Amino acid sequence: MFKIGSFFSPLLDFILPRTCIICNEQINQGLLCDNCINYLPSIRNPLCKRCGRPIKKGGLCRYCKGGSMVEHGRAWSIYMPPVDKIVHYFKYRRQTSLARLIGLGMSNVIKADNILNKADYIIPVPLFWFKRLKRGYNQARLLTEIISSECHIQSINALSRIKNTRSQTRLDPELRKRNVRNAFVLKDRRIENKNVLLVDDVLTTGATINECARVLKSGGAQNIYSCVAAITLIE
Ligand SMILES: [Zn+2]
Ligand SMILES: [Zn+2]
Structure with missing residues (x-):
C-alpha cells in the first residue's frame, strides 16, 4: 500500500x-x-528456570509448572509500561525500525547466556501467511535476523503456521493451549539432533512457544530454548 x-x-x-x-x-x-x-524495566532474579520470567521464589513459574517443552528461556524486558507500548508500535503500527532496539537488546541477553549462545539454529515463531501479508512482515522474523547476525547463529524458517489462530489476548491458559494446538508444522529437517533457539515478541503463558517446541522435538530437535522481547509478570 x-x-x-x-x-x-x-x-x-x-x-x-x-x-x-x-x-x-x-x-x-x-x-x-x-x-x-x-x-x-529490567529483568531481575530470581527467574523461572524454564521461561526466564521474574518470580518471587526460585524454581518454576506457575505456567511452566504445568509442563514446558522449553529447556531454557530468557527475555529482554518485562511486558509492562512502557515496553507494552513499544511492542505495540513494533507489531501493529508498522514501526519496524524498533526491531533494531529490541533485537540488539535480545542479542545482549543471548550473548551473556552460556546456554542460549550455544544454540545451533535460531527460529522465529511464524505468522499465518494471511496475517503476515496483511501486516507486511513477521515481527519475530525481523528480530531473528538481527539476533542471527549479532550472535552468529544461523537462522532458519523451520516452522510454518498452518492455522490462522485467533488472538490469544483474551483467552485463559487452557484455551490458549487449545487455540495453538496443531497450528505449526515442521518444514526443515536440519533441526534433527540440534539445539534450537525460538524467538518471539511476547511470552505470556508460553502456549505458543511450547507448541512450536513440541513440533520441533517431535521432528528430532534436541533441546529447545527461547528468547522473547518481553515477558509478562505473574501477579
Ligand atoms: Zn516459567
Ligand atoms: Zn521518552
Whole structure:
C-alpha cells in the first residue's frame, strides 16, 4: 500500500517535530528518547528456570509448572509500561525500525547466556501467511535476523503456521493451549539432533512457544530454548 507518511516523512519532520512515543519529549531521530531507553524495566532474579520470567521464589513459574517443552528461556524486558507500548508500535503500527532496539537488546541477553549462545539454529515463531501479508512482515522474523547476525547463529524458517489462530489476548491458559494446538508444522529437517533457539515478541503463558517446541522435538530437535522481547509478570 502506498503510504503518504513514509513518502513525505522528511517534510513532516520539518513541519512537525519528532516526539518520543512514550513521553512526548522532542527528539532528533528514532522513536524513543534516550531517557526512556535507559529506564526500560529490567529483568531481575530470581527467574523461572524454564521461561526466564521474574518470580518471587526460585524454581518454576506457575505456567511452566504445568509442563514446558522449553529447556531454557530468557527475555529482554518485562511486558509492562512502557515496553507494552513499544511492542505495540513494533507489531501493529508498522514501526519496524524498533526491531533494531529490541533485537540488539535480545542479542545482549543471548550473548551473556552460556546456554542460549550455544544454540545451533535460531527460529522465529511464524505468522499465518494471511496475517503476515496483511501486516507486511513477521515481527519475530525481523528480530531473528538481527539476533542471527549479532550472535552468529544461523537462522532458519523451520516452522510454518498452518492455522490462522485467533488472538490469544483474551483467552485463559487452557484455551490458549487449545487455540495453538496443531497450528505449526515442521518444514526443515536440519533441526534433527540440534539445539534450537525460538524467538518471539511476547511470552505470556508460553502456549505458543511450547507448541512450536513440541513440533520441533517431535521432528528430532534436541533441546529447545527461547528468547522473547518481553515477558509478562505473574501477579
Ligand atoms: Zn521518552
Ligand atoms: Zn516459567
